[in-house]
Structure formats: C-alpha cells, structure tokens
Amino acid sequence: MQYHVDGDLVPADEATVSVRDRGFMYGDAAFETLRAYGGRVFEWEAHADRLRRTCRALSLDHGLSDEELRGRIRETLAANDLDDAYVKLSISRGVQPGKLSPGPVEVPTVVVYVADLPRGGRPDRGGEPVWDGPATAAVVETRRIPDAALPAGAKTHNYLNGILARLELRDRNASGSGGAERAAPDEAIVRDADGNLAEGATSNLFFVSDGVLHTPSLDGPILPGVTRRVVLELAESEDIPVEEGTYGPADLRDADEAFLTNSTWEIRPLAAVEGPDGETAKFGAGPITDRLADAFDARVERDHYE
Template sequence: MAEEATGDLQYHVDGELVAADEATVSVHDRGFAYGDAVFETIRVYGGVPFRWDAHADRLRASAEALSLPVPLSDAALRGRIVETVAANDLREAAVKLSVTRGPDTRGLTPPTDPDPTVVVTVSPLAPGGSDGDRAWGEPARLQTAKTRRVPDRALPAGAKTHNYLNPILARLETRVSDADEALVLDGEGYVAEAAAANLWFVDERGLYTPSLEGPVLPGITRETVVEIAESEGIPVTEGRFEPDDVRDAEEAFLTSSIREIRPVETVDGVAVGGGPVTSLLTRLYDARVDAACYDGDDTDGDGQANGP
C-alpha cells in the first residue's frame, strides 16, 4: 500500500488498534530482520472475509513449515480482521494478516520461546461480486523473467512468507518493457506462476495450470477456480508447461485473492487475451462471492456459501 493511501486508517498491532501512520514493530522483530514471518492477503466483501477457513488453514500450514507458533485461534484471528475492517468503517477491503516470530536479539537461530507478533493491515477497495468493479483495471501483460522460482527444497513453495525477494526481483525485470507482471519459471524452465498470482491457460480441451508438485503457491483463488471448473464439467489439467504453451493458448488468466480472475492480454508481446472460458469462470466466481458475502447465506461466518 502506498504511504499516502494510509490516511486516517487504523491497523491492528499485537492486540491494539493504532493509527496506520503510527503503527510499528520492533526493529528487532524477526519478520523485519529476516523475513521470518507468514502472512495471508484476504479479500473482504460486504464485511465478510471471503474463504476465511481456507486462508486460516494455509496460514497455519505456512507457519508449520517454519516451525512458527501461531498464538491465536482461527476465530480470534478472524475477529481481529473483522474488528480492523469495522474500525475503519469499511465493508470492502484488502486485508493483510501477518504473524512473525517476534522480536529477538540473539542472532540467526530462532529462539525456542518466541513471542510472535500479529499485525492486521487494511486498505479500501470497491465492491466486488456480480455488481461490483474489477480490482485489476486492465488485463495483465506478462513478461517471462530471467529470475527463477526458488526450489521447494530451498524455501517451501507452499509457505506464504515475508521473504518475497524472489518475486520482487522478477517484477523489477518488467520495468524495461511495457509488461506489468512477471511470468516466473522453475529451475528447469517450466512455467511456475506469476510474481504474485497463479497462472492458467485455455485451449479447446480445457483448463491448464502448473502443478502444485512444482514450486507453486497453493492459491486460494486457484483452489476456487478448480472447484468451479469441476462443478461445470470443465477439464482441469495440472502439469508442467513451457512458456510457448502459454503464448500459444486460446486464453490465459491469473488468479489471486485481491484481483480475483484477471485476463492476460499478452505474454512476451504475443497477444493471448481472455475469452468465453475466462468470462464464464469470472461470472461463476462472482456468483460465489455474492452467495457467501452479499446474499446473507454465510450463516457460519466463514466467507463461504452454505448449501450446495
């Protein structure tokens, strides 16, 4: 979030609501010093954190991969999100929930008795769903980056950590072109994902997306698209693909919690674009948001539609 965008916002820092411009963590916090932290970015529609249960599960899986204790229950974490959104008089928002290992001055080796830091930051968004606006503005223009995805054995791909230098380096490469997002390959040259989104492409046989067996983050929106495609009888193939497979596709799109389903306009200057499958998935995704967050069906408070 840009500095000037904080305005009169309030953030939740270790159990207290504080003005965004005054929100701080210790310079000794391991999340700041080493990237020793995990986080989730969550879309809030109509005051409801969408797919909260899935985000909570992934947060805990990320923390487990780092042997990092999460000091609060899922219900308490969700409560801090809802409290932060309400304190800012928002109904539509992007939320970042971070859990760090906390302050420590004993060096690189993690402490055996950490005091985790929990931070919730928020930024306003326009309404989503069937009657809402798109957070992405324009279709994506991808550029294949020279920076490769960190191997899973070096840094667990399934863990969403504060160590984001790899996608940052990939994004920096796009500054020399008209691209606005990086397409990142694995160490063997196969497509992994975008810098901050999962990748999909389409041909006459169905949907394709890089397998989670590679260095690919298991995206919550990715999971939702798989569910939608299966319910519609659209084949989904998860595998290893080369950049030319994406450049030659009939359609391509990215998925992420904030930008949802974003069509890809070009890959390395080659026109790809959206199409009927991307449009169908977008409509069905919006319908799920409507049912879970705007139509009053989320009686469990988990950001997921109840019923069939």
C-alpha cells in the same frame, strides 16, 4: 485508518514494529493476503489453513487460535467502517536476541492491515474489478526458488524472489522508436529451475487450449493459491475439462486464452505475454475465462451479499 498491532487498534501513523523484529531483520514471518466482501473474509478457512501450514514449516508457534486471528480482522474492518477491503495478516516471532537461530516464540508480532476495495460480486449488482483492464505479462529470467530450498507452499515475508522478478519488468520499459517509453508488463511470470512455467510473482497462472483449462501442477514449486483452488472448483461445476501439468513457455504462447488469479485480482484476463525469446503472444476474447469470472462473481454474490 487504524491497524491492529499486537492486540490493539492504533492509528496508521502510529502502527510500528521494532527494528529488532525477526520479520524485519530476516523475513522470518508468515502472512496471508485476504479479501473481505460485505464485511466477511472470503474463504477464511482456506486462508487460515494455509497460514497454519506456513507457521508449521517455520516452526513458528504463535499460540493464537484461528478464531482469535479472525476476530482481530473483524475488529480492524469495523474500526475502519470497511465492508469491502484488502486485508493482510502478518505474524512473526517478534523481538529476539540478534542471532540467526530463532528461540521459542514468547511475544509474537501480529499485524492486521486493511485498505478499501470496490464492492465485489456480480456487475449488475454493483460489483467491479480492482483492475482497469486485462493484464500484460512477461516470462522473466528469474527462477522460482526450488521447494527443497524454501517451501513453495509457505507464504513468508521473504518475498525477494518475487521482487527480483518484478524488477526485471522495469527493463521491459525500454525506449522504443522515437524515444517513446513502453509501459512495463503488469506481471512477471517465473519458471522453475528446469525452465517450466511456475506462476506469477504474486499470482497463479491459467491458460486455455482447445477448450481445456491448464494450470501448472502443485508438484512443482507453486504456491497453492486460495483463488486458484476456487477456480478449479468452479471449472468442475461448469463442466470445463482441467489439466494440471508441466508446461513450457511455448504452451502458453500457443494458448487461446490466459488469465491470472490472486485474492485481490480475483480472475484477471491476460491480453498479451512476452516470452523469453522476446516474441509476444496476444489473446483475444476468452469465453472460458468469462464463464469462470461470471461463476466467481456469482459465488461471491451468493456467499457474501445475498
């Protein structure tokens, strides 16, 4: 494998960043997780726009155009002979004097990392998900950082909030009867400071009740996921009623269907969610989830393979 580091393609075992890099020292960096289908990045403009907003929030003026960044991604995919891939693009202020206050960006650190993924798109054309089956999740005690403390719309290297939420899941792997270990849930669902549902540690949350698709509103501390936006567009095209609002764990517990979204998982159904009270809600077949997943696959097929 070869990665793109500061303008050059280098072998994976030589792809390094200085220990004095502010991205390493302080988490002072922006990133985007993307997915390539058929050699082309999915929803590049939306990802580039969110990356630009993150850099603006950090006052990180890296001086590179969207097309230059896109070119580095293309070069990395081509160098590894990958058409279908996971892509991570990271930008930091680079190496600066060891103090908290940042100075002007002189030489930013820009890294493109890629990994092989299955073909996407319609199953009858060879598309397959990256996951083995529906996910399980648990509502954890870790709360989402308020937007006034750390902008929710900024996708930064400071991911400690999500890490702490995922660490809670290890406690769910407690010994059961007969000493057998129970598998930890796949995702941690966090709430805001008021106890309302926010999102997964690395995903956005959707659920269906009485034929209406619900998702927490961006008025709360929610990362505006690119796949989240695509799902809302698909729901409109499929005439599925949508409500963005404020919801508690009980709303999710009483739902008929639920699923998670991110760039890698796309649309992943939820089979069960353990609430903060320990009660587990189980979800059966999801006709609306299936319709949206089919529409998503068809869009990928049309835009990237046909």
